[in-house]
Every structure is written in structure tokens, then in C-alpha cells.
Amino acid sequence: MTESHIATKEETTMGFIPLKSRPASRTPGSFRSLLLTAGLLGAFGCASTSATSDTGAGQATPTAAAQPSMPEAETATTPHSDPRVGLGAGLMDAEEAVWNLRMVSQTPPPEAFVGVSNSDLAFTGNYAIQGNYNGIQVWDISDPSNPSLVIGYVCPASQSDVSIYENLLFVSGEGLSGRLDCGSEGVREAVSHHRLRGIRIFDVTDIRNPEYIANVQTCRGSHTHTVLKDPNDDENVYIYVSGSASVRPEEELPGCSDLSPAEDPNSALFRIEVIKVPLAHPEQAAIVSSPRIFNDLAAPPQHGPAPDDLAEIEEARARGQYVVEIQGTPRVMPDRMAAAMLDSIVQARDGSGAATADDSAALRDYLPILIAEMMAARGADDEPTGPTQCHDITVYPAIGLAGGACGGYGLLLDIRDPVNPKRIGAVSDSNFSYWHSATFNNDGSKLLFTDEWGGGGQPKCRATDPVEWGANAIFTVENREMQFKSYYKLPAPQTSAENCVAHNGSLIPIPGRDVMVQGWYQGGISVFDWTDAANPVEIAFHDRGPVDPTRMRMGGSWSVYWYNGVIVNSEIARGLDIFELVPSEFLSENEIAAANTVRLSYLNAQGQPQFVWPASFALAGAYLDQLERSNGLASANIASARQALADAEGKSGSARSDALNKLAAELAHGASGSRDAKRVQMLAEAVQELASA
Amino acid sequence: MTNTKHWGSPGALLAALVAIAPAACAHGTATQNAQTGAQTENEPQAAGQSDEQIEALYLARTDSAQMRFTEADVRFMTGMIGHHAQALVMAGLAPTHDASPSLDILCARIINAQKDEIAGMQLWLSDRGQPVPEVDIHGTTMMVHGPDYAMHMPGMLTQEQLDELDAARGEDFDRLFLTFMIQHHQGAVTMVEELLATDGAGQDEAAFKLASDIQADQRAEIDRMEIMLEAISGGTDGAEAPGSGL
Numbered sequence: 001m002t003e004s005h006i007a008t009k010e011e012t013t014m015g016f017i018p019l020k021s022r023p024a025s026r027t028p029g030s031f032r033s034l035l036l037t038a039g040l041l042g043a044f045g046c047a048s049t050s051a052t053s054d055t056g057a058g059q060a061t062p063t064a065a066a067q068p069s070m071p072e073a074e075t076a077t078t079p080h081s082d083p084r085v086g087l088g089a090g091l092m093d094a095e096e097a098v099w100n101l102r103m104v105s106q107t108p109p110p111e112a113f114v115g116v117s118n119s120d121l122a123f124t125g126n127y128a129i130q131g132n133y134n135g136i137q138v139w140d141i142s143d144p145s146n147p148s149l150v151i152g153y154v155c156p157a158s159q160s161d162v163s164i165y166e167n168l169l170f171v172s173g174e175g176l177s178g179r180l181d182c183g184s185e186g187v188r189e190a191v192s193h194h195r196l197r198g199i200r201i202f203d204v205t206d207i208r209n210p211e212y213i214a215n216v217q218t219c220r221g222s223h224t225h226t227v228l229k230d231p232n233d234d235e236n237v238y239i240y241v242s243g244s245a246s247v248r249p250e251e252e253l254p255g256c257s258d259l260s261p262a263e264d265p266n267s268a269l270f271r272i273e274v275i276k277v278p279l280a281h282p283e284q285a286a287i288v289s290s291p292r293i294f295n296d297l298a299a300p301p302q303h304g305p306a307p308d309d310l311a312e313i314e315e316a317r318a319r320g321q322y323v324v325e326i327q328g329t330p331r332v333m334p335d336r337m338a339a340a341m342l343d344s345i346v347q348a349r350d351g352s353g354a355a356t357a358d359d360s361a362a363l364r365d366y367l368p369i370l371i372a373e374m375m376a377a378r379g380a381d382d383e384p385t386g387p388t389q390c391h392d393i394t395v396y397p398a399i400g401l402a403g404g405a406c407g408g409y410g411l412l413l414d415i416r417d418p419v420n421p422k423r424i425g426a427v428s429d430s431n432f433s434y435w436h437s438a439t440f441n442n443d444g445s446k447l448l449f450t451d452e453w454g455g456g457g458q459p460k461c462r463a464t465d466p467v468e469w470g471a472n473a474i475f476t477v478e479n480r481e482m483q484f485k486s487y488y489k490l491p492a493p494q495t496s497a498e499n500c501v502a503h504n505g506s507l508i509p510i511p512g513r514d515v516m517v518q519g520w521y522q523g524g525i526s527v528f529d530w531t532d533a534a535n536p537v538e539i540a541f542h543d544r545g546p547v548d549p550t551r552m553r554m555g556g557s558w559s560v561y562w563y564n565g566v567i568v569n570s571e572i573a574r575g576l577d578i579f580e581l582v583p584s585e586f587l588s589e590n591e592i593a594a595a596n597t598v599r600l601s602y603l604n605a606q607g608q609p610q611f612v613w614p615a616s617f618a619l620a621g622a623y624l625d626q627l628e629r630s631n632g633l634a635s636a637n638i639a640s641a642r643q644a645l646a647d648a649e650g651k652s653g654s655a656r657s658d659a660l661n662k663l664a665a666e667l668a669h670g671a672s673g674s675r676d677a678k679r680v681q682m683l684a685e686a687v688q689e690l691a692s693a
Numbered sequence: 694m695t696n697t698k699h700w701g702s703p704g705a706l707l708a709a710l711v712a713i714a715p716a717a718c719a720h721g722t723a724t725q726n727a728q729t730g731a732q733t734e735n736e737p738q739a740a741g742q743s744d745e746q747i748e749a750l751y752l753a754r755t756d757s758a759q760m761r762f763t764e765a766d767v768r769f770m771t772g773m774i775g776h777h778a779q780a781l782v783m784a785g786l787a788p789t790h791d792a793s794p795s796l797d798i799l800c801a802r803i804i805n806a807q808k809d810e811i812a813g814m815q816l817w818l819s820d821r822g823q824p825v826p827e828v829d830i831h832g833t834t835m836m837v838h839g840p841d842y843a844m845h846m847p848g849m850l851t852q853e854q855l856d857e858l859d860a861a862r863g864e865d866f867d868r869l870f871l872t873f874m875i876q877h878h879q880g881a882v883t884m885v886e887e888l889l890a891t892d893g894a895g896q897d898e899a900a901f902k903l904a905s906d907i908q909a910d911q912r913a914e915i916d917r918m919e920i921m922l923e924a925i926s927g928g929t930d931g932a933e934a935p936g937s938g939l
Contacts, residue, residue, distance in 0.1 A: 091751055092744035108747050115754025117898075133898060158898055174905075176895040177761075186761060186896040190889075244909045245901075246889045258886075386916060391909075408913040428920075430798060433806070434913050455906030458809040469802065552816060553755070573751065 084492035084524065087545030091573060094547070100540035100584040101527070104144045104566065108575040110152040113137060117554060118570045120224075120504065122164045123563045124602040127207060129169065130570050131160035135182070136171060137576075138207055144566045144578045153210055155182035157196060163227040163604040165237050168282050169202040169210060172222035174245050180215060191252045197221030199239060199275060201282055214283045216275050219247050219256035219268035224392045226606040230418045231397055238418040239275040239285075242390040244407075261292070269388040270294050274419055293423045297386035297409060324367050338363070391452070394438040398610035401477075403438025403447050410435050410449040410473070412482055427475065427482050431468040437504055440477075441514040442611050446533050447475045447482060448516070450502035457554060461500035461523045463493040470501040472518075474533045485533035490523045497546040497553075498522030504559035508567070508581070509598040509611040510591050511622050511686075512679055515539070517567050519557030522546060525569055525579075529586065539586035547573050561605050565596040590621030615689035617649050623683035632676025641667065645687070660691035759820050763893040766900045767823050769884060770814045772846045773907070775837045776881060777807040777814075778828040779849060782835050783858060783874060791863040795921060796870060803874070803914075810907060817899055833859050848880010864925060871922040878911040878918070 088095035092108065109118065112134060119131035126142035127150065138150040157173030164170070177186035178196040187195045198218040202210040220243030228238040247258035247268045261267045271292045277285040313330050317323050322333040341363055342355035349359075387407025395402040395415055402421060404411035410432075412425035427449075436452035453470035454460050460470035471489035475482040494500045498521070505518025505525075513531045517540075520526060524543030530536040547555040555573035562568075569577035583589040597616050600609055613619050624641055627633045633641075641663065648659040667684035674680045742750070780803055786792075787800035811828060818825045829836040833855045850858070850873055861869045885908040888894050895901040 091748045108742075111742075111750065114747060115751040115758070158901065175898060175901045176889065177898070177901075188893045188896065190892045190894075245905045246886050246908070249890065388912065407909070408916045428917075430795060430917070433802065434910055453910075454806060454809060455902065455910065457813060457902060457906060458806070460809075465805065469805075552813070 082492045084494075084541065084543040087543060089497070089546040089549035091547055094545040096542065096544050097524075098542045100582050100587065101525075101542050101567070101579045102582050103542065104578045104580055105147060106571075106575065106577045107139075107147050110137060110149050112152050112154050115573075117159075117572045118558060118575070119159045119572075120161045120559045120605075121561055121568060121570045122162045122169075122602075122604050123561070123568070123600070124164045124204075124207075128563070128568050128576065129162050129164060130576060131162040131171065133158050133160060134184075136160060136162060136169070136210070138204075138210075139576055141566065141568065141578065144580075147576055147578065150208055151210065154184070155200070155212070156184050157200070159223060161222065161224045163225060163239075163607070164204070164602055165227050165229060165277075165604075166279065166602075167203055167205040168237075168277065168279070169204045170225060170227060170239060171200040171202065172225050172241075173197055173200060174221035174223045174243055178221075182212070191249050193252070195248075195252065197243075197245075197248060197253075199225060199241065199285075201277070201285055203282070214285055216285050216287065217253050218243060218273050218287065219253060220389060221245050221248075224606070226393045226395055226402075227604050228395045228402075228415060228418050228607060229397060230415075233418070235279055237277050237279065239277060240390075240393045240395070240402075240421070241273040241275060242392050243273075244389050244391055270386070272390055272393070272421075274421075276419070289419045291421055293404065293411065293413065293421060294386045294388075294406065294409075297423075297426055322363065322367060324371055333367075391435065392437040392606060394440065394606045394608055396440045396444060396608040396610075398608075399440070399444040401440070401444060401480075403440060403449065405435035405437050405449055407435060408432070410438065410447075410475075410482070412447070412477065412480065414480075424480050425482050427484065429473055429484070431466075431471075431487070432473060433469065436502065437606075439505065439507065439516060439605075440608055441530070442507060442509070445477055446514060446530065447477050448488075448530065449473050449475070450504075450518075452503065453501050456501060456503065456521060457499050457552075459494065459496045459498055459500055459522075459552065461490055461492075461494040461498070461520065462496055472502050472536075474530055474536060476533050486536060488528060488530065488536040490520045490526050491538055492523070492541070492543065494523050495546055497548060497551060499552060499554060499556060503557065504561075504605065506561040506603075506605040507608075507611070508562040509595045509613070510587065511594050511613050511619055512626050512682060513591075515587075517560050517562055519560040519569065521558070521572070522556035525557050525560045525567075527567075527581070537586075539584065540581065542569075542577075542579060544574075559605070561603065562595075563603050564599055588622065588625040590618045590625050593618035594622040613686075615686060615693040617645060617690065620645055620683060620686045620690060623679055623686060627674075627676060627679055627683065630676050630679070632674050632679055633670075637670065641683075648690075657691045660687050664688040664691060758898065762821055762897040762900060763891075765888060765891040765894040766897055767818065767821070769888040769894070769904065770818050770900070771823075771826055771840045773881065773884060774811050774814050774826045774828065775835075776846050776849065776877075776884065777811050778830065778835050778837055779855075780807050780874070780877060781811075781828070782830055782833055782855070783850070783870060783877070785830065786833070786859060786866070787870070790859075790861065790866040792870070793864070793867050796867045799914075799918070799921070800870075806910065810903070813903060817903065846880060847883045848877045850877065868922065868925050871918045871925070875915055875918050875922070878915045881911050882908050882915075 083097035087097055108114065113132045116132055116134040119133065122129045126140055128139045128141050130137045130139060133156060135153045135155040137152045139147045140150050141147045157171065157178030158175035159172060161172035162169065173196045176195065179187060179194050180196045181194065196215055196217065199216045199222050200212065201214040203213045204210045218241050222241045223244050224242045226240040228240060230238065248256045250256050255266060257264045257267050258269060259267050261270055271290040273287050274289045274291065275285055276288040313323055313332055316332040321335065322338045323330050324333055342359050345359045345362055346352065346355050387409055390404050390406035393402050393404045400414060400416040402413040402415045404413050408428060410427045411423050413421045414424050415421045432451040433453035434451060436450045439448045440446065450472050451470055467489045468487045471487045473487055474485045476485055489502070490500065500521050500523035503519045503521055505516050508515045508517055513529060515527065515529050517525060517527045524541060526538055527540035528536050528538045547553040556571065558570045558572050560567060560569040567579040569579065571577055581587060581592045583592060594613060594616060597614050597618060598611050603609065624638055628638050644659065644663045648656050648663065651659060664684050664687040667680055667687060671677045671680040671684060784800035784803040787797050792800065815825045824839050826837045826839040829838065854873055858869050858873055885904045888904055895904065
């Protein structure tokens, strides 16, 4: 690919095989169309370097990383012989393997929900709300060892994705069998006014008695949804609706169209829906906008090339290659395309043989005009490309950003105007099949996307399935640009009777680290540290054997989220599991205790809260433990700091404050000499805060 | 135990029989549902049932959920198995036809995905007592034993197109493959849309999920293949790098 060669006639015409989905205007026969065809998707700029420099963002990922590799059954961090391999099957009596976690309880579903898929979770106060294709289950988890059912509310719909805000509970309905009246008989007619596809709204002021108060019907239903509480708006919440299923007929819901936007500007494709819910009048909830966040997704990068790319472009220019500028970004034209264009110029003057210097100069003069014409012509007759919907969107209101997992793309969105989210970045990945969900780290400097390859019903964690497929992709976010760093996939191979792929999870508020718990369907749950974005490491897990040893049956962890000191798992077939972290070489007692000082009044994992750690001795101890693990402080200094903390804890009043202030000053003073200065500084600040607590 | 209305039987067998009725027999208004579904706090959740009883209920409920299918669902599954089989034939050519590395990856993924989906659709049919097509592939010859509606399905390649693909090598193969597979995938998306526009179809949640997943995955893959196809014209090999910016 790096060698240049002169195009033959065959090669130049090969570019013109018409695509059915493309308008005919994209396939004329002039040399101008050659550039059109090739250039519009921004692919050719780096053609003479390598596929990987076509990243636009300029990351220097080796090509080899794009090649899938076979997974290893074990990693250095998991137990030597992975106990998750070969677990005995069973619905309620499967063998289990657990590492660095303690199962506090496992509770089967109430009878009305047995045998019907459990789905997502939301939390408020002491309650966990668990979606199920048959409705919702509200659990009181104030005693995690004995969760008690508050109510099972039968109201079937797939997938019953749930979110809560104050007294309002929102539930997604996507499938064709959901009914407005919550009946279980389904809806047989292809067009019916009994069908619910969209968002159900319940008033749960009395959580024992949810009151079904409103619906918002949408054209594609709601596969998932995201509740956005804008920090600057206390009167409304917003719901971003993601629906990947087919568009409803217009006879069922007026205004729904599955024509392309070129044919119908009101097409339900290539957009998301934003519902505004007035908190004082939730019954007035309605769609307020349908942002087309995918527009021009296949356009060339909006950001400048990295220095390495620029250097390559300058080298190419020096070699005499043609460089064109598309939307402000310089791109090297592939040699064979240049040759074809020169050939056309030679022919246009009725010449023959090699192009002359005049031909070459003519081409150079003409290229900018050509690009300008090409850009002007764009859009008018161009089919939109890219996804028609998102699978899920995770909003992080505290930093004004959202991660959109949308078909073949991962998007970064600016959500400071909740009604009009704007796309500010997009990534794609040849190893990713279907971008499914997103999780930021707490300071917003990293973003993790999942690939739900196969849709969750397929066994994608077998030893033969590449580790890059059906995995997480971890990106850093700097200056609002995403840079790929690594993949993380469940490291233990599963059987072909176990549906398994990356699925829902949440951060665990371990201070100073990025730790996440994630469900992998029948692959179980995996806790991993992605503080080093390039080297994620598993630190705990739980897994069961297959539901059925003889065949595939849907099961496993749909969602697993940390909430106020416990890890709650929605098991599709088996009910509700609750876990606690157990100290290990990877996670200290102080770190777990510090995490447990973070208290949330509610949690929707797709509406990410910013964790704040109150001052505590555990917090200071957690940072000390981390410094010991990283050799960030000399062991003598760590020992004396531990002693000083213990002494201070034994004191009270001003004696305690004085001791802590003294320690904080010493630590701050010594921070600059540490190889982990930032963490020492965090420790000093934590001790300082403790002094004034 | 307060919720004895439907589930008070001590015997798993009776529980299993009752389970064949729609869950909790709860129709009508939401308020009624709330009441029928309500259970008192601090009750054991499965009303004190043993693991065996829960399992019997689970099996009965999952069995009864398999009674909601229609002829349209069956035709879709049967046809899609043949449709997928042709994708396996096409993708299986990549290693011997000098495909580019990025196309090799795409084909490996298509084979992996569609083999699993065929197994899922076969399981769906056999769970419902329907004839199950078996797929047999030799080179570009595909035998589908049993009911086979595939050749009438949208997007299927003709034998001439298959032969043309089989005769191509290298970049020609890449280009033809992408062109034909986009056509093939668009056919699958059309099949899903037609299914879901049919009265009574997709009431079976497993059928709805299989069909929706196929549609979502193949739409995303069409996008990817269009980028790859356009990139060939531009002279790159079309591979998106891991996490490539667009």
C-alpha cells in the first residue's frame, strides 16, 4: 500500500461501480467524479502512508492492533487457573466462581417475572428498580443481605429500560407487543392504537403504588433512554430516546416516516428524540426536538492533523505529490488518482503518452477549484451516511458532555444546551461491530465505549472469539478529542451455551483511580481498573455456569452498578444479586471504605453523577495505600504518615486539627520530590480537609 | 405469604401449569396491575419456592412464551437461514481470493456473526416444533436442506453474481464483495422491515430481538462497507484503525 503505482485503465474505471444506495450523480465518468467518489469520505488523504494514519486524530496506533488476535484464557492478573472455566450449569444452582467480591445476597424474581428477561436498573434512596420485559420490580435494599420486594408491577414491554428522577419513573418500550393499557396479550395488528412504543411515565411519590400518568410515543420506540438533569434547569428534565427498531407506520403514529431525509425532511431516521418533562406537570411531557446529530458524519476530520501527519504531508509535497486541502485539512492525493487525473488532462488536450509539466501545473491549479465545487455540490443530492440512531447515550451533566454509542460510531456530544446536543467528535473502529454504551471516568478525561457485537443474545466470549471483538474500547478525551488507547474484554473464555459480550456497567468511586464494574451477560461480572487507559486490568469477578448446559438460553448480567457501597446486578434469568468488594492486593480496605463514603440520593447509570469524596481517614489512607502500591513515596515516609494519621484519629478537637495540618504541610512540602507528585498532593489536600472537617 | 391468588400451589407442577397463562393474568388498567403485582414487604420473593419450583416455573414460562409466533415469523427465520448461508459462502471466499487484510477481518466477522445467528434461528424454529433448515456449503454451492425460501428473498445474489465474485481476485474481489454484500445486507434489512410490518409478527420477543439485532448489526455493517468501498476508489485499503477519528 505504501508503494505508488500508475493507474491502469482498469483501475481507474473500477471506482465507478454504482452503489444502490448512492444517487446517480455520484457516479459520472469524468475525472472530477473520481475525486468526488474518493474524497468525500475523507479516506484518501493518508492513502500513501498507512491505514492507521487515517485516524485524523493522529494517534500512532500500530497497524497490528487492528488485526484481531486470539484471546488468552488467562491474564497476569487473574488467578492462575481461571476458575470461571468449566463451571457447572443450572438456573438457580449453577456453580459459581468469585474473586475479590463477596456475594451478599441473591434473590429470585417474584413469580410474575420468573422466566421473563430482567433488564436495566435504577436507584433511588434505599430502593433498586429493576426492569423486566414483563414490567418493573421495586426492591428495598436497605438490608442488602435480604432485599425485599416492594412491588412487582406488571406492564409488559421490551426492554423496560428504567430511570428515575425525584418522583418520576421512566420506562422504555420498544417491541411490537407493548400495550398502552399494560395488558399482556400483545398487539397483533401491524397498525394499532393500543400499541405503546416510547416512554411510559409513572409517578412514584408513593413507591409502593406507582401511578401510570403519561406516555410519550416515538416513531422508533425506545430501546433505551437517558434522563438528563441540566444543572441550569431545575424545572425540567430531558430524556434522550434511543430506538434502533423499525419506524412505525404513519397510520399508527402520525408524522412517522422511514423515508430518507432527502425524500422527507421529517424522516424518523438519522436523528434522536429529545423529550422535555416539566417536573411540575409531567403529564405534559413531549418531544421538543429531534436533533440530527449524525449529519455529515462521514465528513473529513474537523480537527487539524497531528504533527507527524503534517510532517508526512510536507514530505509528500516535497516529493512532488499533490496535496489538497479539504475543509482546512491538508491531504495527500494518492498517486494513482493523480495519475488518472493527469491522464484525463492529457486526453482532454487530445494528447497521448506521459503528462507534461504543463499538465501537472494545470492539475495543481485546478485542484482547489475542484474541491470548492465538490464541497458546494455536497449535501444537496447526497444520501446521508452513518447511523440512523443511537443505541444508548450516557450524559455527564457536570462536565457538559455525553458519550453517544450509535450504530457504527462512538460520538462525543456537547449537551450544555440539552435540547440541542451537538456532536463534537466521532470515532469508528474496524473491530467494533455495534457501539452500545458509554461510560466516562470521574474527571471526564477518559471515555469507555462497549461493543455489543451480536446484540447480546450470542456467545461472543468463546476461546475462538478475538479479544478485540465484542469488547470495550477505551479512549482518552483531551481538548474534547478522543484518542484510542486499548481494548478490554472479559478475560475468561465462556462456552457456546452462554450469551456473552460487553454490556452495562458503572464506575466504582475508588478515589484516585478509575475502577468500573461491568456486566458481560453469562460471562458474569468483571471489575477492572482503567486508570492506565492503555493497560486495563481485571481486579475482581463473579461468574456462574450456563443456565442450561445443553443449549443457549438468555441469561447473565444485564446491568451491574455500584450504588452506595454495594454492587447490584440485574441477572436476566436469576433475579437480583448484591455484592460487596473484598480487599485484595489490588484494592485496599481504605480504598473500599473511602468509596463507601460517597452517597448518592439516586442513580441512573446513563446520567453519570460526579463523585465527590467527603474528608475521611479512609480517604487519606486510600491515597497512602496507592502511594505504597506505586512506590510514590519512600516506605519510611509512608509509615510515618500512617502513624501520624493514626495518632490524629486518636485525638479530638484542635489537637486533631493541629496534627492533621502539620501532616498536610509536610506532605505538600514533599510532594514535588515524589514520582507520583499529583497523588501526594491529593493526599495532602485530603488531610488538610480532614483537619477542618 | 399474602400473594396466594395465583401462586399459592405448593407443587411445581401446578405452578408450571398456571404459568402458561400470561404473567400474573394481569390485564386491564395499570392500577389493577399494580394491585395484582403488589406483594407485601419482607415476604420471601418467590413465595418460599424451592430452586426446583422456580426452575419448573421458568421452563413453563419460557415454553409458553414460545406460543406467540406466527407463520410470518417462521417464514422469516426459515428464509433468513438460507439468506445468511449465502453470506457464509461469499465471506468464505476471502482467504482464497487475495482479499485485503481489512476485508479478511470483515469476512471473519461476518462468518462468526452469521453462523451464530443461523444457530439461533435454528434453535428458535426447533423450540417451536417447526422444520429446521440445515445448511451445507461446498465452495460456492450452498445446499439448504429442508424448507428453503431463501432464493426468493431480497438481496440474494444470483448464481451469475456468485460466479463473478468467485472469478475475481485481489482488489477486484474486494470491490465486488463489498458491492454484493451491501446488496445482500440491504436485502436482510428489507426482510426485517417486511416482517415487522406484518400483522401478528414480532409478538414473540425472541423473534423481535433476533430480527431487530440482525437489522441493527447489518445497518452498521453496511455503513462500514460503504466506507471501505469508497476507500478502495481512493486507493487506501479501507481499514479503519482502532478508534480512528472521522
